[in-house]
Amino acid sequence: xxxxxxxxxxxxxxxxxxxxxxxxxxxxxxxxxxxxxxxxxxxxxxxxxxxxxxxxxxxxxxxxxxxxxxxxxxxxxxxxxxxxxxxxxxxxxxxxxxxxxxxxxxxxxxxxxxxxxxxxxxxxxxxxxxxxxxxxxxxxxxxxxxxxxxxxxxxxxxxxxxxxxxxxxx
Amino acid sequence: xxxxxxxxxxxxxxxxxxxxxxxxxxxxxxxxxxxxxxxxxxxxxxxxxxxxxxxxxxxxxxxxxxxxxxxxxxxxxxxxxxxxxxxxxxxxxxxxxxxxxxxxxxxxxxxxxxxxxxxxxxxxxxxxxxxxxxxxxxxxxxxxxxxxxxxxxxxxxxxxxxxxxxxxxxxxxxxxxxxxxxxxxxxxxxx
Ligand SMILES: Nc1nc2c(ncn2[C@@H]2O[C@H](COP(=O)(O)OP(=O)(O)OP(=O)(O)O)[C@@H](O)[C@H]2O)c(=O)[nH]1
Ligand SMILES: [Mg+2]
Numbered sequence: 032x033x034x035x036x037x038x039x040x041x042x043x044x045x046x047x048x049x050x051x052x053x054x055x056x057x058x059x060x061x062x063x064x065x066x067x068x069x070x071x072x073x074x075x076x077x078x079x080x081x082x083x084x085x086x087x088x089x090x091x092x093x094x095x096x097x098x099x100x101x102x103x104x105x106x107x108x109x110x111x112x113x114x115x116x117x118x119x120x121x122x123x124x125x126x127x128x129x130x131x132x133x134x135x136x137x138x139x140x141x142x143x144x145x146x147x148x149x150x151x152x153x154x155x156x157x158x159x160x161x162x163x164x165x166x167x168x169x170x171x172x173x174x175x176x177x178x179x180x181x182x183x184x185x186x187x188x189x190x191x192x193x194x195x196x197x198x199x200x201x
Numbered sequence: 202x203x204x205x206x207x208x209x210x211x212x213x214x215x216x217x218x219x220x221x222x223x224x225x226x227x228x229x230x231x232x233x234x235x236x237x238x239x240x241x242x243x244x245x246x247x248x249x250x251x252x253x254x255x256x257x258x259x260x261x262x263x264x265x266x267x268x269x270x271x272x273x274x275x276x277x278x279x280x281x282x283x284x285x286x287x288x289x290x291x292x293x294x295x296x297x298x299x300x301x302x303x304x305x306x307x308x309x310x311x312x313x314x315x316x317x318x319x320x321x322x323x324x325x326x327x328x329x330x331x332x333x334x335x336x337x338x339x340x341x342x343x344x345x346x347x348x349x350x351x352x353x354x355x356x357x358x359x360x361x362x363x364x365x366x367x368x369x370x371x372x373x374x375x376x377x378x379x380x381x382x383x384x385x386x387x388x389x390x391x392x
Contacts (some may be wrong), residue, residue, distance in 0.1 A: 043203035043298075043392060051208035076296020077276065078204045078213045093246050096260045096276060103292035104257070111288070137202070182205055182212075182271065183392050190268045195385045198241045198265065199233075199378040 045178040046080060046171055053167050058083035061160040066148050068127065071141040072164065073099050075133075086143060098141055102131050121150060130154065134161045138168060202296045203392055211272045214388050217294055220303035221310060221317045222254065222282035225342040228371035229303065230261045230279055233381060236374060241265065255281040258293045263385075275385055282317070291324050299336035299388040300325075301380055303371075304359055306341055306349035314359055332362065336387035339366040340380045345373070 046054070058070040058081055068086020073079055077099030082091050102120060109117035122129040130142045130153050140161050142153050204213045218226040227247065234245045241264055248257035258278050265273040278297075280290040294300075302321065304314045325332050341355050352368055360366050365383050369376025 043205055045205040046208060048208040051206065074202055074204055074296060076202055076215045076298075078215065078296075080204065080206065090244070092243065092262055093260065096262075096278075097246070099295070100258060100292060103295045104289060107288040107292050178207055179205060179392075182207060187269050187271075188389050188392070191265065191273055191389050192386050194265045194268055194273070195382050195389075198238060199382050199385075201374065201378050 043175065043179065044074065044171060045175040045182070047174060047178050050167055050171050050174075051081060054081045054164065055083060057160050057163050057167070061142065061156055064156050065142060065144055065153050067142045067144040067153070069141070069143040070160075071095060071098075071139075071143075073139040073141060075099055075103065075137055075139060080138070084143070095141075098129070098131055099139060102133070102139055119154075123150075130157060132157050132161055134165050135168065138164070140164060203298050203388070205392075209272075210267075210270055211274065212392070213274045213276065214298040214392070215276045215278065215296055216299045216301065216384055216388065217297045218277070218279040218301045218303055219290070219294075219317070219321050220280075220282055220342075221305055221313045222284070224282060224303045224305035224310070224314070225369075225371040226279035226282060226303050227253070227255055227259050229301075229340075229342075229369075229377050229380070230259050230277055232371055232374045232377045233263075233277070234261055236378075237263070254283060255279055256286075257281060257289060275388070277381075287320065290320075291327075294324055294328065297328075299338075299384045300332070301338055301340055301384050302359075303340045303342050304355055306343040306355065307346050308348055308350050311350055311355075311358065314355075318359055336384060336391060337362070337364050338380060338383045338387060339364055340376065341366060341368045342371050342376075344368045344375070345370045 062070040062084035067084055069084040072081045073095045077096040079095040105120050106117055119132045127145050132140045142157055220226050243262040245261045247259045250256050261277040263275040278293055280293045322332050367376045367380045
């Protein structure tokens with residue numbers, strides 16, 4: 032997949048303050064309009080960029096890791112089946128269901144919703160939100176290198192190194 | 202892909218333990234879970250078969266706390282090492298920032314280690330990443346085995362890139378933290 036390797040040139044993603052607000056707003060609106068307990072934006076490695084919704088308190092870090100794993104795994108299945116344009120999975124539960132949609136090659140939009148909401152609505156609105164998020168994420172990518180300089184200094188790296196030594200001793 | 206969230210003041214990185222089935226990847230994470238300070242890690246999640254072989258992955262979030270105003274986190278994953286799960290390993294590698302290759306020191310596993318390493322290189326290349334210029338360390342595990350292959354031999358056959366390598370016994374924890382420190386620092390160095 033050559034498209035994917037272009038994407039991979041980017042080694043890290045820096046999300047600045049203003050853009051995170053935009054992301055949160057888009058996720059918040061999607062949660063409201065679909066009556067979803069949670070809407071999440073993950074990067075494909077399973078890391079949580081933002082979460083919205085008023086659903087019950089949950090271990091969203093673990094949820095993110097598992098959902099990204101499940102998506103990634105389904106994608107491998109699709110590849111074996113020769114499926115070309117695999118972009119979404121829908122997990123149907125008795126009480127709550129999960130719809131996961133890939134944005135670009137790099138991110139996942141997740142909607143956790145209950146049986147009051149029709150999955151058709153979720154699909155349509157998630158698609159709309161994903162277009163908006165894709166635009167925001169494009170900008171985030173472009174601004175990444177610059178914003179990174181402001182955070183990661185030599186001193187910062189040294190301090191992290193010291194913390195690692197301090198915490199992980201035999 | 203490391204995530205630097207300026208707004209939330211968080212940095213998140215993904216580290217994957219790779220290696221053949223039964224080489225001791227899950228044991229590494231168990232040891233870290235059991236011996237790192239409680240504030241430095243979250244709950245460990247394992248998706249495993251009934252007999253404790255990893256089916257999908259193990260997941261252990263590590264939290265360094267706040268450094269210069271940023272909360273630094275590493276997500277540790279293991280792949281399922283059995284040959285059968287090749288595609289699953291590809292899925293777990295997705296978006297990785299640093300790799301630990303755990304080699305099994307038993308002599309009958311030498312060839313399997315070697316094949317597994319080649320598979321890792323191929324998978325990384327497919328994701329557009331070259332292990333030669335990527336945060337990457339090795340661990341020679343099961344050094345306690347009476348017939349363990351000498352470190353020099355492992356080094357010659359498996360470590361052609363001369364990356365940092367750590368002798369270990371994951372069951373007693375020897376070398377486990379040394380490996381973890383090295384990979385975390387290697388990831389931070391290229392952040
Ligand atoms: N003697 C010895 N045994 C070890 C060592 N590390 C792990 N083991 C044992 O090796 C077996 C397999 O360890 P795991 O950590 O489950 O191996 P794994 O790499 O996660 O295996 P998969 O999940 O199948 O990929 C267990 O019985 C461990 O107790 C070691 O350093 N020395
Ligand atoms: Mg395992």
